[in-house]
Each structure stands twice: as C-alpha cells, then as structure tokens.
Amino acid sequence: MIRLMTIAAVVAATFGVGMARAEDWPTRPVTWVVPFAAGGVTDTTARKIAVVLADKLGQSVIVENKPGAGGIVGTEGVAVAKPDGYTVLYASGGPMAILPNLKKGKLSYDPVKDFAHVQGITSSSQLIVASPNAPFNTLPELIAYAKANPGKVNFGSPGIGTAQHFAGELLAAAADIEMTHIPYKAGTSQMVDLMSGVIDLSFDYTSVIKPYSDAGKMKVIGATGPERLPSFPDAMTVVEAGLPDAVNVGWTSVALPAGTPQEIVDKLSGALQASMADPSVVEYFAINAQTPITDKGPKDMTQFVVEENEKFARIVTAAGLAE
Amino acid sequence: MDLLANLSLGFQHALTFNNIAYAFIGCLLGTLIGVLPGLGPLATIAMLLPITYSLSPDAALIMLAGIYYGAQYGGSTTAIIVNLPGESSSVVTAIDGYQMARQGRAGVALSTAAIGSFFAGCTATLAIAAFAPILSEAALQFGPKEYFALMILGILLATVLSTGPVLESLGMVILGAMISLVGTDVNTGEQRFTFGLTQLYDGVDFVPLAMGIFGFAEIVRNLRSEERSLVTQKITNLFPTRDDWRKMTAPILRGSALGTFLGILPGGGAALASFASYTLEKKISRTPEEFGHGAIAGVAGPESANNAAAQTSFIPLLTLGLPSNAVMALIVGAMMIHNIQPGPQVMTSNPGLFWGLIASMWVGNLMLVILNLPLVGLWVKLLTIPYRFLYPAIMMFCCIGIYSIKNDTFELYQAALVCVVGYGILQLKLPPAPMLLGLVLGPQVEENFRRAMLLSRGDATVFFTSPLSGTLLAIAVVALIFMMLPSIRARREKALQE
Incomplete structure (x- = not known):
C-alpha cells in the first residue's frame, strides 16, 4: 500500500513538473x-x-x-x-x-x-567616521596618529565578519597600522560609544552615518569606495590616500x-x-x-x-x- | 515657552481626524494582539509593517506606536489572567497579578494595571516633551563599563525578587545566563554550544523559552490536576476599593519615575524597569510577606514602570536614532521606508512628525484607558471558561506567536524542548522568572564586560575608578549586604532561642 502511494506520488510529482513550464x-x-x-x-x-x-x-x-x-x-x-x-x-x-x-x-x-x-x-561604499573629539580629521592624519600611538586606536563594528569589520581590517593592513577591533552586536550600539568617544573610529554606510554627521555628533574622515560619495564630497577615499587595497564596498x-x-x-x-x-x-x-x-x-x-x-x-x- | 508651542504643534498634528483614527486602530490592534498569548508587539508590527507603507509617515508612526504600547497593555492582561507573560517586561506582573486573579481579584488587578499604565504614560510623555534632548545626553554617559555595573546591579536586585530562597533564584538567574551563552561569541565569532545548528548562531530567543515554560509546561501541569477553573475564589469587585487606591498610589509614582529613567537607556530598559520596581516595592513595603501572594503594589509598580519605560524608549530613537529594542528597530524601518532618517535631526527637520508622535502617545494612553476599563469585565469572564476549552486556544496562539518571530519551525521545536525542562522546573517549585531575566541580561553583562576589558587592554580596575560604574557597583555591594541581613538576623535569633 505504501509502495503504491509512493508510486502515485512520484507520478503526480513528475506530471506536476511537466505541467509547470519555465516559459x-x-x-x-x-x-x-x-x-x-x-x-x-x-x-x-x-x-x-x-x-x-x-x-x-x-x-x-x-x-x-x-x-x-x-x-x-x-x-x-x-x-x-x-x-x-x-x-x-x-x-x-x-x-x-x-x-x-x-x-x-x-x-x-x-x-x-x-x-x-x-x-x-x-x-555602497562605506564612510570612515571618527568620534567628534578624536585627535584626527582626515585619513592621512588618522594614519599618522595611529603610527605615532601604536595600539591606541579602537574601532567598532556591528560584529565579527561584517563588511564594516573587514573595512577596518583592510585599512589597518593596507596602511600598516595597529588598530584594536571592538565588536558590537547589531548595527547601532557602537554609534553611542562612538559619539561619546569610548571608541575612536567606525566604518558604516551613508544611510547610517548621515543623521549623526549632520548633527555634528561624529565626523566623517574618509570613504572606503573607489570614488568620492556625492553626499560627502569632502571625504577623501582610501584610493586617494594611496591605499587601493583598502577599498571595501x-x-x-x-x-x-x-x-x-x-x-x-x-x-x-x-x-x-x-x-x-x-x-x-x-x-x-x-x-x-x-x-x-x-x-x-x-x-x-x-x-x-x-x-x-x-x-x-x-x-x-x-x-x-x-x- | 518653547515646550507649550511644541506641544500645541504636536496636538495640531495628533488631533486631526485621520491621525486620531490611526491611533485608535493601533491601540485596538495592539490590545487585541497583546491579549493573545504569544503574539507580542514585535510579531504584530513585523506583520503590519507592509501596510504602513501606503500611509503618510505620521499616520504610520502613530499607528505603530499605538500598537506598541497597546500591546504592552494587552500583554499584562494575559500575564494576570492566565499567568502567561508575552514579553520580558510583563514577567513580573504575572507574579502577583496572577495570584490576585486566583483570589477572584482579576478585575482589580487589571484596573490597577490600566490606571498605573495611564499615569506612567502621561508622566513619560511629559518627560519626553520636556527633557528629550537632555535625557539623550544622559544615555551617552553610559559606556560599556557603566552598562556592566548597571546590569550587575539589576541581576542582584532580581535575585531578591522571587518569593523562594535567595539561593534558588540566584541559581535560576545563572541558569538563564548559561542558556544565553549559546550562540556566536561576540569577540571571536566562535560558535558556542550550537551543535552545528545555524538556527542557534544567534542564541536562544526569549519567546520560545518564555512560551515553553509559562505556556506549554504550565498547561501540562494544569492538565495533570483535575479539571479546574483558573479562579480559586469567587470573583469579587472589578474595580479597586478605597483601600486598594491607597495601596497603589505610591508604587505608581515610584514606578513611573524609575521607568522613565531606565527606559532611556538603550537595551532592555523596560524589562529592567519592571524588575527593579518590583524589588523596590517589596523592599520598602511594610508587608513584604504579601508579595507573591497577590500584593497590589506588586502589580501597580512594575506596570507603571514598564509602561513609562516603553514610552521613554522612544527618546534614544527620536533624538539619537538608536533603537533600544527590537520593536524600535522595526519602527526605524517604518521611518526609513518613508525616507525619514531617524536621528538627531528629526526634531528640527520634521517637527510636526516628532511632536505629533509625542502628543499622540498621550492621546493613545487616554484611548487605552477608555478601551480597557470597560473590557475588564469581559477579560474576567474569560476566567470562567473551562480550562479544557481554553488551553487548546492558548497553545495555538503560542505556536503562531513563536513561529512568527523568525518564520521558522525550529523555534517551535525549541519551545517543545523547553516545555519538558520547564515542567521539571515547575515540579521542583523553582522560580522561572529569574531565569528569564538571566537570559535577557546575561548577554549584555558578558558583552559589556568583555568590551570594557578590550578597551582597557585587560585592566579590571576601570570598573571601580570610573565614578558612575563605581557608584553602581557600590550600590550593588550594599544591596547584597542588605539581602543577607534578614537571613543573618533570622539565624542569629534562632541561635539565641536555643
């Protein structure tokens, strides 16, 4: 009986597939x-x-x-x-x-x-953002600061293995600087800590960053794409900073x-x-x-x-x- | 007066016919959904999100906000009537509320919850209107080490919450925290106790655990006994007596204040607020022995606290663009679909929307009281339905609620497993509420501790040298000593008698 039902099911399935034509x-x-x-x-x-x-x-x-x-x-x-x-x-x-x-x-x-x-x-390319009180305002300044103060810069991300985390790792590797990764959960809790200066740096998409930067709660110091972003024409790209290996989109x-x-x-x-x-x-x-x-x-x-x-x-x- | 001008702008927006209608729909939907066990605001808003796309942004937000606090109201109804907290914030309400229901005082408990929530809602709305920008700055003072200290304090306070021995509740908090360890390690990305199941990568969710114990296991236990009605005594008055009013006033005031403050902090504010309020009421009560056996203060305080917190949790969202819980994250989505970026600029770029939403909270709270007080009689009637008809419905709604979180049957299997374990817990007479608190706060304790240690490069003294976290930890130590005192005293008295 079970076998009979199986056969019936297979026939029905085959027939069914034959009925639904891709076009x-x-x-x-x-x-x-x-x-x-x-x-x-x-x-x-x-x-x-x-x-x-x-x-x-x-x-x-x-x-x-x-x-x-x-x-x-x-x-x-x-x-x-x-x-x-x-x-x-x-x-x-x-x-x-x-x-x-x-x-x-x-x-x-x-x-x-x-x-x-x-x-x-x-x-979407990401923006590189810093805490409003961070002692650097541009990508070259960040690299100079990190070289002068090894192991002092903390960057946050929404978690291990996110595109934002890799943006940080790529930049550190390309610029040969040392930065400590502070992983957060989900997309936003690191933004509070960035605003209050608990962490120095973060990487995220324009839609996330824009409200904060418009209100002066954090400063945009660069972008990870190959070209400058229309909404942030002043943010220098990693390519312009001489680090094409740090491009992350x-x-x-x-x-x-x-x-x-x-x-x-x-x-x-x-x-x-x-x-x-x-x-x-x-x-x-x-x-x-x-x-x-x-x-x-x-x-x-x-x-x-x-x-x-x-x-x-x-x-x-x-x-x-x-x- | 800026505040008055802003509020009148807000009321102009909130009191249009359209927006009143949407606030009403939201409150009604929220109440209904909240009353159905297992279906919380999260599932409802996720399901209704697509509908809001065709509305104007302020109507959409007003409706979603209505669903959110409507469900907070409705959620306490199930907690009181059938001992089923749909959300972490109503876990505490279930403790004394359900006992009141069993004593035939369900109507009083429900009215108390409604009155407390209304008052708290009004307080919180005013607080948002007056202090939103300042309060958001306060949230910025909380970094990883401060959060760690706050959570430790919260957990310590929770252990005195249960009526059982302190050791047992502490054990249950730790059990909950251990369950919360399942999932991806935040610092290394390593999998912990996931047994290769990708569904466990994000850890064990609150809803299947709560439903497994408070829903399924409770049903099994109830079915083992003879057919019983949920009420053990005759239903008395539906509305609070003068004595009840006297007993609930101070807890409502304290709960509102506590909730207003804790709601601002991103991450579990509402749950922490209700637990903290319960502990506070129990500690300062002249009759602490009533707690756990139907104390009205045990309903009034936490209900006010969680409603105030639910509303002030809009502060980080509207002023900093930070969603403080999963529901707020959905509301961010609703704003984004209408091309509004939540963040510090909303107040200046969309003042009508911002103040309209705040004014609508007040309108919504009023509606909820009007909607809920007449319904109290109806809910109480539910109690007279024979259990054999009630429990299949509870089971079904629990299943729908659990499935709807991630659209995944795996969550249902989880709840089924928790049911077996939970039945054991109930049979052993261990308190399940602290376990849920451990599950909610455990990951935050761990994350914030490890984050603080990463930032200090392994120096543990930072927890004590920072003024805010140092103070909070000091309070925790004092609380711990106070907690031990009665038992020390009791033991000493016993020794003296011998």
Missing part, C-alpha cells in the same frame, strides 16, 4: 527571502523593489524575512529550495562572500555552485537556487532591471546612497561573486581571521 513563469506568487530582520536597510530596499517587481512580473512578490546568523539561515534555506523560480534570495556580500570564507567548511552551501546568480542590485544581488531553468533566470533579471529604473526605486537608492548595479546581469554577477570570494579568502588568510 510560463510566474503563474503563482513569488516568495522573496530576505535573510535579515524586518526594518533594516536590506529589508526596506527589498520591499521597495518588490512592489514594482510584482507589477513587472504580473504576480505578487511576497517578502519573507528569515533572519539569523548574519544571513546564513535564510541563504541556506534558499540553497536547498526547489529550483522552480518561486523562491528568490536577496543575496549580499556577508553570507555570499565574507562568511563562507571566515567559516570555511562550516556552511552547508557553496556561494558559487549552489546558486544561479541573477542580477546585481546595489553597491558592500553589495546586494538577487539569486535563485542552482538548477533553475535559464529562461526563468533571464526573465527575472530583466524584470529586476526594469524595476530598478522605476522612479520610486531610483529615488530610494539616491536617498540611501546606494549605487544601482543594473549592468551586472546573470553572467557578470556570477563572475563578481567568484571574484569577491577570492578577495575575502585572501584577507581572511592575511589577517589570520579563519575560524
């Missing part, structure tokens, strides 16, 4: 997994795009938050999801490039082999489980590109100082993920951070 996708709502908690920048960006994307696909797009372990839990879930295009991942540098190298051999997914990378979404993208039919990948990529051109999304990107990376389609995005993984593998080895 018809999507015929039902699409779930967009955001591996971070509701309310953060990643979540709000996804929700902003999802509204437009639903319009372009002609199906509703449901944003589902699956937070945990810096994005690993949600990413793992999508890696083993059915590759039928109905479970979409909002991927980002943390779970796709930094953590796989930091926790080498401990994650259940491979960021390159287990995913079909669909479309680049945003890239946070990125997000959309991925599907590996084995998803190519038609679906291409159709989703096209719909996302169209969504990102929508005025409401463009305005949101501008306000949060996120640079859209619309030009990174399925092929370029895969290549980019491979390169990012190679880069972080190097840093982890060089800084001796592997667990």
